[in-house]
Amino acid sequence: xxxxxxxxxxxxxxxxxxxxxxxxxxxxxxxxxxxxxxxxxxxxxxxxxxxxxxxxxxxxxxxxxxxxxxxxxxxxxxxxxxxxxxxxxxxxxxxxxxxxxxxxxxxxxxxxxxxxxxxxxxxxxxxxxxxxxxxxxxxxxxxxxxxxxxxxxxxxxxxxxxxxxxxxxxxxxxxxxxxxxxxxxxxxxxxxxxxxxxxxxxxxxxxxxxxxxxxxxxxxxxxxxxxxxxxxxxxxxxxxxxxxxxxxxxxxxxxxxxxxxxxxxxxxxxxxxxxxxxxxxxxxxxxxxxxxxx
Amino acid sequence: xxxxxxxxxxxxxxxxxxxxxxxxxxxxxxxxxxxxxxxxxxxxxxxxxxxxxxxxxxxxxxxxxxxxxxxxxxxxxxxxxxxxxxxxxxxxxxxxxxxxxxxxxxxxxxxxxxxxxxxxxxxxxxxxxxxxxxxxxxxxxxxxxxxxxxxxxxxxxxxxxxxxxxxxxxxxxxxxxxxxxxxxxxxxxxxxxxxxxxxxxxxxxxxxxxxxxxxxxxxxxxxxxxxxxxxxxxxxxxxxxxxxxxxxxxxxxxxxxxxxxxxxxxxxxxxxxxxxxxxxxxxxxxxxxxxxxx
Numbered sequence: 001x002x003x004x005x006x007x008x009x010x011x012x013x014x015x016x017x018x019x020x021x022x023x024x025x026x027x028x029x030x031x032x033x034x035x036x037x038x039x040x041x042x043x044x045x046x047x048x049x050x051x052x053x054x055x056x057x058x059x060x061x062x063x064x065x066x067x068x069x070x071x072x073x074x075x076x077x078x079x080x081x082x083x084x085x086x087x088x089x090x091x092x093x094x095x096x097x098x099x100x101x102x103x104x105x106x107x108x109x110x111x112x113x114x115x116x117x118x119x120x121x122x123x124x125x126x127x128x129x130x131x132x133x134x135x136x137x138x139x140x141x142x143x144x145x146x147x148x149x150x151x152x153x154x155x156x157x158x159x160x161x162x163x164x165x166x167x168x169x170x171x172x173x174x175x176x177x178x179x180x181x182x183x184x185x186x187x188x189x190x191x192x193x194x195x196x197x198x199x200x201x202x203x204x205x206x207x208x209x210x211x212x213x214x215x216x217x218x219x220x221x222x223x224x225x226x227x228x229x230x231x232x233x234x235x236x237x238x239x240x241x242x243x244x245x246x247x248x249x250x251x252x253x254x255x256x257x258x259x260x261x262x263x264x265x266x267x268x269x270x271x272x273x274x275x276x277x278x279x280x281x282x283x284x285x286x287x288x289x290x291x292x293x294x
Numbered sequence: 295x296x297x298x299x300x301x302x303x304x305x306x307x308x309x310x311x312x313x314x315x316x317x318x319x320x321x322x323x324x325x326x327x328x329x330x331x332x333x334x335x336x337x338x339x340x341x342x343x344x345x346x347x348x349x350x351x352x353x354x355x356x357x358x359x360x361x362x363x364x365x366x367x368x369x370x371x372x373x374x375x376x377x378x379x380x381x382x383x384x385x386x387x388x389x390x391x392x393x394x395x396x397x398x399x400x401x402x403x404x405x406x407x408x409x410x411x412x413x414x415x416x417x418x419x420x421x422x423x424x425x426x427x428x429x430x431x432x433x434x435x436x437x438x439x440x441x442x443x444x445x446x447x448x449x450x451x452x453x454x455x456x457x458x459x460x461x462x463x464x465x466x467x468x469x470x471x472x473x474x475x476x477x478x479x480x481x482x483x484x485x486x487x488x489x490x491x492x493x494x495x496x497x498x499x500x501x502x503x504x505x506x507x508x509x510x511x512x513x514x515x516x517x518x519x520x521x522x523x524x525x526x527x528x529x530x531x532x533x534x535x536x537x538x539x540x541x542x543x544x545x546x547x548x549x550x551x552x553x554x555x556x557x558x559x560x561x562x563x564x565x566x567x568x569x570x571x572x573x574x575x576x577x578x579x580x581x582x583x584x585x586x587x588x
Contacts, residue, residue: 007550008548008549008550009378009548010385011382011386014378014381014546017378018377018378018546021506021542022506022507022508023507024506025505025506025507026505026507031506033344037377038377038378040341041334041377041379042378042379043334044331044334045383046386048327048330049386050327050383050386055379055383059368059370059371062356062359062370063363063368063370064360065360066356066360066370067360067361067363069357069360069361074353074357076356076357077353080349080353083332084311084332085335085336085339085349086349088336088340089339089344089346091304091305091308092339092340092343093346211319211320211324212319212320212324213316213318214315214318252302252308252311253303255302255303255304256302
């Protein structure tokens, strides 16, 4: 038998003994994943040398994290997010050719059936917050505009909440919309300046962040999923570079190339034309470059 | 800010960016544990390169494992057991001096208030199974007998079940007892030959074992906790070397030094003296050597 040939389990041979048991695994991919998981887990235990209490604390942390998960709350995804694992998986699965816009995490607040809007529509249905106009182009890596690109955008409001977190307070589908470009690849819409917000921090992951001296905030951003025939779908954000948390996003979603410019524009005539409350507004211009499908 | 100095998160700098956030952790031990956990986790992800589906499958496995845990069932401990982590933590925390008996995992079936027995008592209260007599000495590393050593023993029955798993079927405290040695350091008691049994395999861990082509069985064993003033407490098993699963314990608890001899003894006179049903019985003689407290 495999384990016997290798001898019984010891501190020294622990990795080989455990992975040696998987000779008859369902498939090679699972076997190779479990080989890496077991090896890295044992390496970690050998380096940490946990006390029995520390081991039990880890067991209870995982148990509490599991118990926090329900239909609406996914505490293990949150754990993956704050440990940078979600961003790493995103990075590995979305290596883009030079010149294409970079991806970042989807996040938990996307809604599949957001309403289709016309270019220029105001997606802020309750008109709360500081008015903002967002525009730009969807381009290929040669700089040509992409016709019929579909832009699914969503964002938090001026207090840092998504509509789905404030049902009955915000209108349904507030600050969401799906836009379709024409031949010029241009898009534009009206909205409000988003605010930073905390990830849910009332569970085990929030306690962990606090013990690590970390805050739970994500800097203000807009979410995008951009699709076009013949191109890789791009799931990304744009961020406000002046946000207080721009250098310490709790889920590590910020990339240099995703920093947009949020320009405070004083222009009474344009503000009036946009039907904005004040004589000034925020202006964001950002192009997205899609990679061609392989 | 820490994260800014190091730049935003990328595949290349992911470990430094995430661990760099823990500068203000509650204490140095937690900080150093999280440094290792994060580093090994990212190393694993980079080596595996999971697809987004594989990542999500892992999230759901952990979630299901958490949901399986309740007052009676600890699926994360089971996961730790079958990945060899529990044995590794045991090994690290119980490095014994040369000549002392080795430890192994406690397991989930210890009961704190087992009855105190007299030497020679039969701990098998329902007399089901093949009779067995167990004896030996509790010694120090110089070979001297230890007076007033307390031996807490428990085992599964001839069908592989502990009393606590079969309340109402087995008598309470069946196959459990606490013995105290005299000056000769000797112990002996009567019992039945234990049988191999599966760890609970109706949950996510059982499904994982099955996907890995692994069986869920533990080879037949007796559990011991042996305490004596001035000595390190020893938590261990002895195993039946002829058990079909002796080389493939699902939780990796077997060590060479824990193999006992289960001798089938034909001796009508002794069998009668022991009040056994048959003219033969199993005989196990095993000494335990305790390490002095540091």
